[in-house]
Amino acid sequence: MTSSDPRSPASAAVDDPTIRLSRLSVRYGRGRSARTALDSVDLDLNTGVHGLLGPNGAGKTTLMRVLATILSATSGEVRLLGRDVRHERDRRQIRRQLGYLPQAFGSYPRFTVREFVGYFAWLKEVPSRRAAAAVDRAIERVGLADRADTRMKSLSGGMLRRAGLAQALVNDPDVLLLDEPTVGLDPEQRISFRRLLREVGADTTVLISTHIVDDVAAICHQAVLVREGRVVLRTHPSQLERLGESIGSTQDGTSALERGYTAALHGRDVPSGVAQ
Amino acid sequence: MIARVVNLELRRGAGLILFVGLAAVGLLMTAMAGLPSDRTGAWSSSGPGIVSWLNTTGLVLGPLAAAGGAWVGGRDRRLGVGELLAAVPKPRWQRDMASFGALLAAVIGGLLVVAAVVTATVLPAITYVGGRWQVSAILVSLGWIACLAIGFALGRLVPHRWTAPVVALIVYLLNGIPTYLDNGVAQLALVSNLPSGDGQRLRLSVAAVAIVWLVGLTSSAFLAGSARRHHWALVPAVLAVVAATQLAPLPVQWNGNSYSATWTEPDPDAMSRVCSTDEPKVCLNAVHASLLPDVTELVRPILAELPPGSVAAEQGTEHPAERPATAPGEFAIPFLEGRTKLFTADVRDPEGLRAELADSFLRVWCSDQTPAVARAYGIATALVLGRQAAGEGAESHDRVTARLERDPSARRAWLADYLDAGRTCDLSAFAELVS
Incomplete structure (x- = not known):
């Protein structure tokens, strides 16, 4: 591989975004039953925490799965960390630098938290000389150090989610994909989780798919709104909040951010966003 | 890791x-x-x-x-x-x-x-x-x-x-x-x-094919379930099929000893002779050497009743190939397969074996099995094994049996004549023995 090889990471421009989607489309099924989950999505994401917002069925999970290299695009190009996910060798390299926490995931009930995270360290090809330290650090970061030797089957839903996050972090990923990560967390856990993501987002590209707009406001540098398989808006969460403040009041029990999100989703102009 | x-x-x-x-x-x-x-x-x-x-x-x-x-x-x-x-x-x-x-x-x-x-x-x-x-x-x-x-x-x-x-x-x-x-x-x-069979060993050529069959099947199954490209499983599958086509047509020759002759061949080491040290020497195949003390103990009282040098030829006629090679004065006891108690070195059903051993010395292999031959055989069995062990046949209460039991030297002479008659199938001699 030479530096002129477009697949070479060295050839990737220094300014290349960590995630680059070009005219990405994903269709399920064939013929008349075919359904378009993602439709010509163009998206560049760089270091920082990004929130993926959208109603149910908008295509958020499909997008996360494509970025996690689990699902192949029907058409278009997906580049992560300067590599094309279609190439097997690149895909393996991308996965080494990827952390992924799906919306629903199972675990091995007889494993302890340490064993579970350690197992994923092995699966993610963390060099064995630093695997033990990486496991301890990941467990500590998610606040499960005192439960490291507890079996997975004994964990509560929130703890299980944190153990899942620990496995996503164990390889110190450059791209972290979290699908509904705060579901099941109590308020205190959510606060520490937000703190953790802010810390991780300092040098990692984090994409969070969520329904909870407060999470986006609290931790994300950018909100990406998806509707019917298309990215309809990219903006700073504060802009959404501003839009919400301009179109309603708190009397109906909604926050300005929620109103702004709903309005943006239905095509209202955002004060200064990057609409697509 | x-x-x-x-x-x-x-x-x-x-x-x-x-x-x-x-x-x-x-x-x-x-x-x-x-x-x-x-x-x-x-x-x-x-x-x-x-x-x-x-x-x-x-x-x-x-x-x-x-x-x-x-x-x-x-x-x-x-x-x-x-x-x-x-x-x-x-x-x-x-x-x-x-x-x-x-x-x-x-x-x-x-x-x-x-x-x-x-x-x-x-x-x-x-x-x-x-x-x-x-x-x-x-x-x-x-x-x-x-x-x-x-x-x-x-x-x-x-x-x-x-x-x-x-x-x-x-x-x-x-x-x-x-x-x-x-x-x-x-x-x-x-x-x-x-x-499996005592004194048998697997033929290497068949074992090699069986190994290919099992390894091919294992590899094929693993690849079918775990390989990224399932069709990789076809390579070992082809090997397994080739091996199967070699194994399945092999003739199944069950010989009554639970092994197929096409899979096995005689094991010369297992069939080599192992003998007791005391006289009369009793010899077994090496594979049954653990039974030597028990078998010796069973066979010696029988041999004591029989004239020396008169019994060797009557043994092992059913399975001559399995018979240990003998020297004069040695008594070879073949076909002890299935005679060991599971997981021990003890004889299973020693009384049954004693009867079989006596039978192997006394059985008459004449084509004409006249009543006199049958009666003489019954008397001989009763004399060697005792009336109780020989069963409740008429010969057990036979007056000839009773007379010979009382006179050891006459008994040995009678048994020597019986074995001679058996070797030559002399029917008149049998008639005289039971008269």
């Missing part, structure tokens, strides 16, 4: 449970088989005897291994871990190697525990270690591993919680049914199909 992961799989996966299960069931089968009963078997206190028993346990333990494989094979999808695993760089076959490796260690461990306990139990009685027992042991191990791999692949392809018990049942039936069909397909059974 891989060793640590295999260790983790062994402890936290089903590996440890499988190991304990296999060892426990294997030992239970061993204990049950060792209980006093009329059970007959091809047990000999030898290396091949131990392997033969492990082969027998495979009928139950093979399906158990398959169930363990199916349970672990379907684990990731059953537990919903598939989404997490799909995003990791480690190729699936490497992950599966760790899981399968742990199960493999469990299966081999279970096999070794059963083998070790049986060996320790019979160790003082082991007198023959040969007969290519290592080749047999490899085939037994590969059969268990093939069951494991098939279960693993089926569990991977059909990850349902009922897959494991269903797979166990299917493997049991697929291994068990062919043996009752009495045709070549039985030779493809993965477990419990190894021919």
Whole structure:
């Protein structure tokens, strides 16, 4: 591989975004039953925490799965960390630098938290000389150090989610994909989780798919709104909040951010966003 | 790192449970088989005897291994871990190697525990270690591993919680049914199909084909379940099919001693002679050397009744090939297969063996079995074994029998004449003996 090889990471421009989607489309099924989950999505994401917002069925999970290299695009190009996910060798390299926490995931009930995270360290090809330290650090970061030797089957839903996050972090990923990560967390856990993501987002590209707009406001540098398989808006969460403040009041029990999100989703102009 | 992961799989996966299960069931089968009963078997206190028993346990333990494989094979999808695993760089076959490796260690461990306990139990009685027992042991191990791999692949392809018990049942039936069909397909059974027989050893050429069959099947099953491209499984599958086409048409020649002559050949070392040190010398085949004290004790009182030098020719006529080579003054006792109590060096049914031994010396092989011949045989048996052991036939109460019992020298002379008459089939001599 030479530096002129477009697949070479060295050839990737220094300014290349960590995630680059070009005219990405994903269709399920064939013929008349075919359904378009993602439709010509163009998206560049760089270091920082990004929130993926959208109603149910908008295509958020499909997008996360494509970025996690689990699902192949029907058409278009997906580049992560300067590599094309279609190439097997690149895909393996991308996965080494990827952390992924799906919306629903199972675990091995007889494993302890340490064993579970350690197992994923092995699966993610963390060099064995630093695997033990990486496991301890990941467990500590998610606040499960005192439960490291507890079996997975004994964990509560929130703890299980944190153990899942620990496995996503164990390889110190450059791209972290979290699908509904705060579901099941109590308020205190959510606060520490937000703190953790802010810390991780300092040098990692984090994409969070969520329904909870407060999470986006609290931790994300950018909100990406998806509707019917298309990215309809990219903006700073504060802009959404501003839009919400301009179109309603708190009397109906909604926050300005929620109103702004709903309005943006239905095509209202955002004060200064990057609409697509 | 891989060793640590295999260790983790062994402890936290089903590996440890499988190991304990296999060892426990294997030992239970061993204990049950060792209980006093009329059970007959091809047990000999030898290396091949131990392997033969492990082969027998495979009928139950093979399906158990398959169930363990199916349970672990379907684990990731059953537990919903598939989404997490799909995003990791480690190729699936490497992950599966760790899981399968742990199960493999469990299966081999279970096999070794059963083998070790049986060996320790019979160790003082082991007198023959040969007969290519290592080749047999490899085939037994590969059969268990093939069951494991098939279960693993089926569990991977059909990850349902009922897959494991269903797979166990299917493997049991697929291994068990062919043996009752009495045709070549039985030779493809993965477990419990190894021919065994005292004084026999596996033919290397057939064993090699059987190894290719089992390795091909195992590799094919593993690749079908774990390879990124399932069609890679075709390569070992072709090998397995080629081997199967060589094995299945082999003629099944059951010779009454539970082995197929096409799979085995005589083992000269097992058939070599082992004799007692005291006179009269009693000789057995080396494979039955552990029985020498018991058999000597049984045969000497019989020989004491018979004139020296008059009995050797009457022995072993049914199975001359199995008869130990003898020198003058030595008494060769052949065909003791199935005569050892399971897992001991003791004679099973010593009274029965005593009667058979007497019969082997006294049986008359004349084409004309006249009433006089039959009556003389009955008298001879009653004299050698005693009336009670000889049964309640008319000869037991025969006046000739009664007269000879009272006079030892007349008895020996009568038996010498009887054996002479038997050798020459002199019917008039028989008539005179019973008159």
